[in-house]
Amino acid sequence: MKDTLKIADKIFSSxxxxxxxxxxxxxxxxxxxxxxETELVTVALKRVEHSQPxxxxxxxxxxxxxxxxxxxxxxxxxxxxxxxxAQLAREALQTNWLKLEIHPDPKYLMxxxxxxxxxxxxxxxxxxxxxxxCHADPVLCKRLEEAGVAAVMxxxxxxxxxxxxxxxxxxxxxxxxxxxPVVIDAGIGAPSxxxxxxELGADAVLVNTAMATAGDPVAIAEAFxxxxxxxxxxxxxxxxxxxxxxxxxxxxxxxxxx
Amino acid sequence: MFxxxxxxxxxxxxxxxxxxxxAEDVRRALARRQRTLADxxxxxxxxxxxxxxxxxxxxxxxxxxxxxxxxxxxxxxYLSNECQNICTYCGFSLDNQIPRKTLTATELIQELFAVxxxxxxxxxxVTGEAQQWVGMPYFRxxxxxxxxxxxxxxxxxxxxxxxxxxxxxxxxxxxxLVYQETxxxxxxxxxxxxxxxxxxxxxxxxxxxIGRAGMHKIGVxxxxxxxxxxxDSFFTAMHLQYLEKTYxxxxxSVSFPxxxxxxxxxxxxxxxxxxxxxxxxxxxxxxxxxxxLSISTRESPRFRxxxxxxxxxxISAGSKTNPGGYAVAPQSLEQFEIDDTxxxxxxxQVIRDAxxxxxxxxxxxxxxx
Numbered sequence: 139m140k141d142t143l144k145i146a147d148k149i150f151s152s153x154x155x156x157x158x159x160x161x162x163x164x165x166x167x168x169x170x171x172x173x174x175e176t177e178l179v180t181v182a183l184k185r186v187e188h189s190q191p192x193x194x195x196x197x198x199x200x201x202x203x204x205x206x207x208x209x210x211x212x213x214x215x216x217x218x219x220x221x222x223x224a225q226l227a228r229e230a231l232q233t234n235w236l237k238l239e240i241h242p243d244p245k246y247l248m249x250x251x252x253x254x255x256x257x258x259x260x261x262x263x264x265x266x267x268x269x270x271x272c273h274a275d276p277v278l279c280k281r282l283e284e285a286g287v288a289a290v291m292x293x294x295x296x297x298x299x300x301x302x303x304x305x306x307x308x309x310x311x312x313x314x315x316x317x318x319p320v321v322i323d324a325g326i327g328a329p330s331x332x333x334x335x336x337e338l339g340a341d342a343v344l345v346n347t348a349m350a351t352a353g354d355p356v357a358i359a360e361a362f363x364x365x366x367x368x369x370x371x372x373x374x375x376x377x378x379x380x381x382x383x384x385x386x387x388x389x390x391x392x393x394x395x396x
Numbered sequence: 397m398f399x400x401x402x403x404x405x406x407x408x409x410x411x412x413x414x415x416x417x418x419a420e421d422v423r424r425a426l427a428r429r430q431r432t433l434a435d436x437x438x439x440x441x442x443x444x445x446x447x448x449x450x451x452x453x454x455x456x457x458x459x460x461x462x463x464x465x466x467x468x469x470x471x472x473x474y475l476s477n478e479c480q481n482i483c484t485y486c487g488f489s490l491d492n493q494i495p496r497k498t499l500t501a502t503e504l505i506q507e508l509f510a511v512x513x514x515x516x517x518x519x520x521x522v523t524g525e526a527q528q529w530v531g532m533p534y535f536r537x538x539x540x541x542x543x544x545x546x547x548x549x550x551x552x553x554x555x556x557x558x559x560x561x562x563x564x565x566x567x568x569x570x571x572x573l574v575y576q577e578t579x580x581x582x583x584x585x586x587x588x589x590x591x592x593x594x595x596x597x598x599x600x601x602x603x604x605x606i607g608r609a610g611m612h613k614i615g616v617x618x619x620x621x622x623x624x625x626x627x628d629s630f631f632t633a634m635h636l637q638y639l640e641k642t643y644x645x646x647x648x649s650v651s652f653p654x655x656x657x658x659x660x661x662x663x664x665x666x667x668x669x670x671x672x673x674x675x676x677x678x679x680x681x682x683x684x685x686x687x688x689l690s691i692s693t694r695e696s697p698r699f700r701x702x703x704x705x706x707x708x709x710x711i712s713a714g715s716k717t718n719p720g721g722y723a724v725a726p727q728s729l730e731q732f733e734i735d736d737t738x739x740x741x742x743x744x745q746v747i748r749d750a751x752x753x754x755x756x757x758x759x760x761x762x763x764x765x
Contacts, residue, residue, distance in 0.1 A: 390452040
């Protein structure tokens, strides 16, 4: 059976989601995204220009049909703004999918858990397929799940930091508890980080900065594609653990022999 | 809902896959940091038997890490032996000609004092299934009395509706135990031919109703031996895994009632040895580090003394399984035969001698609003 990922009504063959920012130019972005084989890319609503000539516009470079768009609410600071931005995105991009991100803090861009939960509850009721970007907080992720989001997107490390899975212990709990897909977002700075996330059992990863700002974005995008596949295959196959040797001095089960 | 998930599985297929387990599968399961249902299957398989000592050691480590060196003590208080069900294995079955009794409020108070006098601050209330004697009106009348004397109330009664569980919670109930007996649909029907209990699906969906009502703790289990204990344990583990994910704010416990061969009674379909029960307990612990594992006085003193260190977190002591058994009518008929008849004080000493702390109270009803 083919190993696919289902989120809401869509089925994905690739478990690598990508961003569209920071690439420098749209041609480079397009090549890198093709090399990554990604099928879902997030687009900041604030970046979508409608006045530009069609061939230059960001959207023209996103292989229509094969790549699905995931508009995000980057830039909003509270639930009210997020709901408004979501409605704009639905109009502009003709999709009810939404990456919900609310960061009131412009320095570290930390997601606001309270506003995110409140916005998620409203957006689900408005018929959106909500994928919230959030802290690697297991309770928050369960609360978002109960609110009806389609997947959770906890961060691996501060966004743009390329630090990898510094939240690994929390991510393990989230993956273990979650009844919906878990997409590790933010902080993945190298293909090895992406592979690690997949080995832990994450359903997908979202990579942007590490791909867009690499010396050769196309080559790195391809490397991420391999890494995600390798990590996923290892998870499905079942990783061997570390050998444990029992060193009991007095056998615990000797009473059964008497 | 658990039922759609459950219906995707086939008993025979799962049973066969358990028996196909190899030593290599067991080694792999033992080596893992976080174990899956497939690992649990490997650990309860016959192929894991040679690894028992290693499993026991790992189980001990994992249990101490989570629970410390503590063992909870508990005692069941039977409110009634009235029952409208026929269950082939139960002393209270409708077709058994026994004197029936339901405690009155006055009798209940006497029993509560007797249980309290043994040192307990929590109590497990047990009944058969007989709506007219021990339905919600009876619980509404009796629970306030229990709450006056105990910090924590657990209930092991007939499956109820979600609204009932929500009401029971407001009456001070903290824990509800409901055992599926067997996850084998066909054999379940054979063993429960009459009464409300004959409805397999209503019982199977019961932990969902308890969870939705927001109960703090939910207990699950199978009557081991009624069918193949390995397959039943696998389905119990699957059930627990589903419940944990869905009702993530509840705690869970698993019990290991074992059907013993005895003259005149129902003979188990699969006889579970002591060694196998230890294997099962350790497999549970290795599969789930957080679940409470409980053992009753059905087991022998020697077995219980040794199992304390191997993964169990709570044991009953001084149990009477007849309504009025502690003070009102000590001679009446028991639901099942008790093997370990030692007083709770003696059991507490056994626990201390093993280097563990006996815990008599682990909840305060002031915390439950």
